Amino acid sequence: MNKAPELNQTRKQITALDKELLSLLSKRRDLSLDVARSKEIDVRPIRDTQREKELLARLVEQGREHGLDAHFVISLYQSIIEDSVLNQQAYLHGRANPEIQQQQSTIAYLGARGSYSFLAASRFCQRRQIDMIDLGCQSFDEIIKSVELGHADLGFLPIENTSSGSINEVYDVLQHTSLSIVGETTIEVGHCLLTKDGAGLDSIKTVFAHPQPISQCSHWLSQHPSLTLAYCSSSAEAMQKVIDAEDSSVAAIGSAEGGALYQLTAAENGLANQKINQSRFIVVARKAVAVPSQLPAKTTLIMATGQKPGALVETLLVLKAHNINMSKLESRPIPGTPWEEMFYLDVDANLATTELQQALKELERLTRFIKVLGCYPCETVKPTQLNNSQLVIEPNSSKESISTPSEDNDAPKFSKRYRQQNTQIELKQFNVGGSDFAAMQQVSLPIDKDVFATKVKQIKESGFQAVLLLDTTTASLSAIEIKEYCHLIDQAGLTSAVQIDSVNHFNETVKVADMIYLAGKEMYNEELLGLAGSVSTPVLLERNTMASTTDWLASANKILTQGNQQLILVEAGIRSFSNPEQLALDLAGLIEVLSESHLPVLGNVSYAVEDKLVCQQAKALKQLHANGVIINDNQLNCPEQQAELLHRLHQ
Numbered sequence: 001m002n003k004a005p006e007l008n009q010t011r012k013q014i015t016a017l018d019k020e021l022l023s024l025l026s027k028r029r030d031l032s033l034d035v036a037r038s039k040e041i042d043v044r045p046i047r048d049t050q051r052e053k054e055l056l057a058r059l060v061e062q063g064r065e066h067g068l069d070a071h072f073v074i075s076l077y078q079s080i081i082e083d084s085v086l087n088q089q090a091y092l093h094g095r096a097n098p099e100i101q102q103q104q105s106t107i108a109y110l111g112a113r114g115s116y117s118f119l120a121a122s123r124f125c126q127r128r129q130i131d132m133i134d135l136g137c138q139s140f141d142e143i144i145k146s147v148e149l150g151h152a153d154l155g156f157l158p159i160e161n162t163s164s165g166s167i168n169e170v171y172d173v174l175q176h177t178s179l180s181i182v183g184e185t186t187i188e189v190g191h192c193l194l195t196k197d198g199a200g201l202d203s204i205k206t207v208f209a210h211p212q213p214i215s216q217c218s219h220w221l222s223q224h225p226s227l228t229l230a231y232c233s234s235s236a237e238a239m240q241k242v243i244d245a246e247d248s249s250v251a252a253i254g255s256a257e258g259g260a261l262y263q264l265t266a267a268e269n270g271l272a273n274q275k276i277n278q279s280r281f282i283v284v285a286r287k288a289v290a291v292p293s294q295l296p297a298k299t300t301l302i303m304a305t306g307q308k309p310g311a312l313v314e315t316l317l318v319l320k321a322h323n324i325n326m327s328k329l330e331s332r333p334i335p336g337t338p339w340e341e342m343f344y345l346d347v348d349a350n351l352a353t354t355e356l357q358q359a360l361k362e363l364e365r366l367t368r369f370i371k372v373l374g375c376y377p378c379e380t381v382k383p384t385q386l387n388n389s390q391l392v393i394e395p396n397s398s399k400e401s402i403s404t405p406s407e408d409n410d411a412p413k414f415s416k417r418y419r420q421q422n423t424q425i426e427l428k429q430f431n432v433g434g435s436d437f438a439a440m441q442q443v444s445l446p447i448d449k450d451v452f453a454t455k456v457k458q459i460k461e462s463g464f465q466a467v468l469l470l471d472t473t474t475a476s477l478s479a480i481e482i483k484e485y486c487h488l489i490d491q492a493g494l495t496s497a498v499q500i501d502s503v504n505h506f507n508e509t510v511k512v513a514d515m516i517y518l519a520g521k522e523m524y525n526e527e528l529l530g531l532a533g534s535v536s537t538p539v540l541l542e543r544n545t546m547a548s549t550t551d552w553l554a555s556a557n558k559i560l561t562q563g564n565q566q567l568i569l570v571e572a573g574i575r576s577f578s579n580p581e582q583l584a585l586d587l588a589g590l591i592e593v594l595s596e597s598h599l600p601v602l603g604n605v606s607y608a609v610e611d612k613l614v615c616q617q618a619k620a621l622k623q624l625h626a627n628g629v630i631i632n633d634n635q636l637n638c639p640e641q642q643a644e645l646l647h648r649l650h651q
């Protein structure tokens with residue numbers, strides 16, 4: 001047997017390679033800035049998604065030759081491209097606005113070094129090579145005052161978080177400031193339980209934290225009721241309190257990065273309620289900035305409408321008429337005028353465009369008060385994806401434009417008479433109800449986690465967009481275990497659906513799954529249908545093997561009537577008289593449901609025992625303009641065959 005290389009020796013080689021990788025990444029970034037300089041001269045848009053698609057496709061190919069997984073290559077390059085696009089944006093924005101691109105700037109932010117605001121400000125300055133002089137403040141008011149009075153050049157204010165929503169106090173201070181919004185930046189907020197002297201969770205009695213992290217970690221905190229909470233004015237103050245405490249029974253909620261500045265370590269990670277916990281900050285300055293036309297711009301407005309029916313709708317119709325997308329709408333009370341609201345709008349438009357200028361003029365006539373808070377580069381870089389169904393877009397004619405004269409409010413909610421437009425559900429790559437033909441693979445649990453992690457990568461590589469987890473109850477899995485499976489699905493960039501067959505598991509499952517799946521035997525379970533209708537998680541409703549299409553749609557109506565409109569029907573075969581043991585795809589039923597209902601319909605062909613039948617039925621589903629297919633993981637033998645089928649379905 002060959003002797004294994006010596007560990008230290010191999011690690012030295014990895015260290016040297018990593019150094020090389022970093023130097024190559026830095027060279028790539030320099031080249032990307034050269035591209036930005038050319039785009040400045042040619043006035044070309046910064047983002048070129050066509051170029052990104054070509055680049056990703058080539059890299060996946062080249063990666064394969066080196067034995068690198070396509071999913072890994074894509075996610076790596078999505079991060080590299082995001083960084084490259086943001087650097088180019090920062091460069092061009094700085095060129096157009098030299099005053100915010102000073103070598104040295106004083107930045108006002110909440111708390112002290114180590115707070116999330118500090119981390120956001122540091123990252124913003126780093127990207128712009130600004131030497132940051134930090135001015136920690138005790139409140140949002142103090143941040144605003146520091147910039148207004150010229151003690152600071154820029155102020156950082158957290159405006160919204162993916163777990164706890166909008167930060168009302170910040171919206172309120174914006175009503176009364178002369179400052180302008182000149183930028184935005186989003187950071188990952190990874191909440192940890194920070195302790196000193198290596199103390200573990202068991203020895204902690206008191207947790208110091210700012211109210212925002214407390215609300216963002218409410219689920220975790222409710223699972224640890226013995227911890228006493230002590231509120232602080234910032235995460236940095238919480239960390240300082242832990243340092244100053246006499247014993248190690250205290251902890252702070254904060255980031256691992258911030259904690260490191262205080263020599264605190266993370267005893268627990270991932271405390272936030274949401275998988276993706278991010279905070280968006282706005283940057284304010286005394287002078288407004290201009291956004292070059294090559295950059296995606298966002299404009300924030302505040303306005304108060306008159307107190308008459310439809311006043312807000314009228315203003316929004318102005319945006320519609322000028323084809324301006326509104327990405328956020330928030331309302332806050334106006335101090336001194338009870339029950340009157342100030343509306344905050346983010347629109348995806350540059351203030352310099354004639355469309356927005358025209359819209360603003362029209363809005364002035366419709367409002368009591370209107371003010372532009374600022375126009376700034378939008379920092380959300382939507383990752384470019386490579387996906388079979390996205391590359392080949394098929395028109396889906398049967399489901400479009402049924403000429404129904406008008407919508408009938410008394411018609412059943414599933415019907416096209418009630419709603420003419422097809423229901424479309426989009427969750428990451430999984431898109432049903434539009435022109436895509438979706439593909440989902442079903443996997444029965446339990447399955448070893450490591451095996452599952454490899455499996456989901458293969459599923460993604462074969463071209464599926466979602467994974468359906470079956471038999472969670474039979475496998476007696478806990479909510480935590482289901483969460484782990486869903487997390488692996490999410491990490492692979494896929495959408496998760498989890499089968500629910502009992503009301504007992506309902507609440508925990510909807511928290512962790514992207515979608516829930518009610519199998520045919522649940523089609524008559526009134527209680528479960530009621531629960532599925534009362535949440536906002538999309539539901540897949542499978543047809544019972546003995547049910548008529550009328551019964552199936554009646555069950556669908558029970559879900560829709562409770563409020564949840566994100567419903568997908570799943571045809572999974574019916575019992576035929578010729579061979580009652582073998583389920584058969586009900587073609588007539590499928591055609592009827594597709595023409596009667598606006599709901600998307602998937603075909604689950606997992607009953608098909610022969611590979612040939614799987615392929616034929618999947619193709620039949622596609623030809624009948626169903627919205628996608630569900631295949632079992634043991635069908636078609638190997639991932640390559642499944643990929644081959646999906647490839648043909650997308651042609």
Ligand SMILES: C=C(O[C@@H]1C=C(C(=O)O)C=C[C@H]1O)C(=O)O
Nearest residue numbers: 032035046047048051052081084
């Ligand atoms: C570097 C460029 O700008 C952007 C960044 C890209 C990258 O980092 O590879 C690719 C396309 C653009 O969205 C370019 O246009 O080539």
